[in-house]
Amino acid sequence: MNIIRTKAELRALTEGWRREGKTIGVVPTMGALHAGHLSLVEAACAATDRVIVTLFVNPKQFNSPEDLAKYPRTEHSDAEKLAPYGADILYVPDGAQMYPEGFATTVSVTGVSEALCGATRPGHFDGVATVVAKLLLQTDADQAFFGEKDYQQLQVVRRLAQDLDLKTTIVGCPTVREDDGLAMSSRNLRLSAGARVVAPIIRETLSQAAIEISEGSPIETALQGARSRLTKAGLGEIDYLELRGDPDLTVLTTADRPGRIFVAAWLDGVRLIDNIPVHATSQQERLLEPAE
Numbered sequence: 001m002n003i004i005r006t007k008a009e010l011r012a013l014t015e016g017w018r019r020e021g022k023t024i025g026v027v028p029t030m031g032a033l034h035a036g037h038l039s040l041v042e043a044a045c046a047a048t049d050r051v052i053v054t055l056f057v058n059p060k061q062f063n064s065p066e067d068l069a070k071y072p073r074t075e076h077s078d079a080e081k082l083a084p085y086g087a088d089i090l091y092v093p094d095g096a097q098m099y100p101e102g103f104a105t106t107v108s109v110t111g112v113s114e115a116l117c118g119a120t121r122p123g124h125f126d127g128v129a130t131v132v133a134k135l136l137l138q139t140d141a142d143q144a145f146f147g148e149k150d151y152q153q154l155q156v157v158r159r160l161a162q163d164l165d166l167k168t169t170i171v172g173c174p175t176v177r178e179d180d181g182l183a184m185s186s187r188n189l190r191l192s193a194g195a196r197v198v199a200p201i202i203r204e205t206l207s208q209a210a211i212e213i214s215e216g217s218p219i220e221t222a223l224q225g226a227r228s229r230l231t232k233a234g235l236g237e238i239d240y241l242e243l244r245g246d247p248d249l250t251v252l253t254t255a256d257r258p259g260r261i262f263v264a265a266w267l268d269g270v271r272l273i274d275n276i277p278v279h280a281t282s283q284q285e286r287l288l289e290p291a292e
């Protein structure tokens with residue numbers, strides 16, 4: 001697998017592949033690769049003839065300079081991890097390739113980007129939408145693969161691809177978890193050993209709340225219970241814990257509409273996110289039963 005660093009090299013490659021009639025898949029990442037990323041690479045390799053993995057720690061999507069400075073940068077081991085997976089290219093542009101002097105354009109998606117992480121990380125999704133639009137165009141991809149761990153990001157990217165008439169199909173892939181249920185994330189590397197033991201409570205708490213809601217508990221009661229469980233475990237700073245319509249994240253859902261619970265909470269100075277679907281089956285069935 002070759003590493004390339006410039007748009008010019010990338011274009012020469014993709015034009016060559018196009019002449020051979022090959023399809024192209026892209027997996028955008030910020031590196032520090034784990035099994036979640038590798039599952040996207042596997043999906044891309046199964047679906048397209050040529051696969052490009054991109055590695056760019058995009059400064060425009062960080063709303064805290066400290067978070068940007070601390071973001072893990074592990075290009076060498078990332079390339080080693082990718083080697084057995086069959087990706088063709090690791091594309092590692094630098095800041096000057098992506099944002100040359102005079103760069104003045106922002107891609108901003110409204111609606112779906114405004115709640116949840118959009119509300120708590122101002123400017124974050126403008127940074128994501130701008131860099132993803134550029135990566136999809138630079139790689140000339142037929143399909144692009146994103147994880148459901150970042151579910152709101154996936155919906156923002158779907159919207160942007162549709163609204164800008166990009167030819168790339170956006171493919172969502174399931175969240176890959178550690179054995180104890182913690183969603184894999186590059187930022188998990190920053191958890192202390194003690195915090196790492198506590199972190200699986202996020203997924204456990206979401207699952208419990210999802211079951212309670214699907215069995216008919218009032219949404220507010222279930223979410224309040226989840227909030228106090230997280231707080232007791234040491235995740236007292238909660239950016240959001242909400243049930244929202246899926247895929248239309250702009251609406252807070254009601255008991256007769258299934259949705260998804262989203263959380264962002266801080267543990268040990270690290271912001272962790274997760275989400276889980278709520279199948280409001282029993283509640284729905286009850287609502288649909290004819291009144292006696």
Ligand SMILES: Nc1ncnc2c1ncn2[C@@H]1O[C@H](COP(=O)(O)OP(=O)(O)OP(=O)(O)O)[C@@H](O)[C@H]1O
Pocket residue numbers: 028029030031035036037039040145146147148149150173174175176177183184185186187188
């Ligand atoms: N556990 C996971 N399962 C599936 N996909 C994932 C998982 N973690 C990340 N991804 C996906 O990998 C792609 C690149 O994500 P990124 O490089 O930011 O990694 P990350 O682990 O999400 O890091 P971060 O700590 O920034 O959240 C995104 O599409 C993201 O949704």
Ligand SMILES: CC(C)(CO)[C@@H](O)C(=O)[O-]
Pocket residue numbers: 028029030056058061128131132150153
């Ligand atoms: C999609 C992405 C690579 C854009 O920088 C990033 O937001 C990420 O890694 O999820």
Ligand code: BAL
Pocket residue numbers: 061062150153
């Ligand atoms: N995986 C989302 C990238 C970010 O947190 O900036």
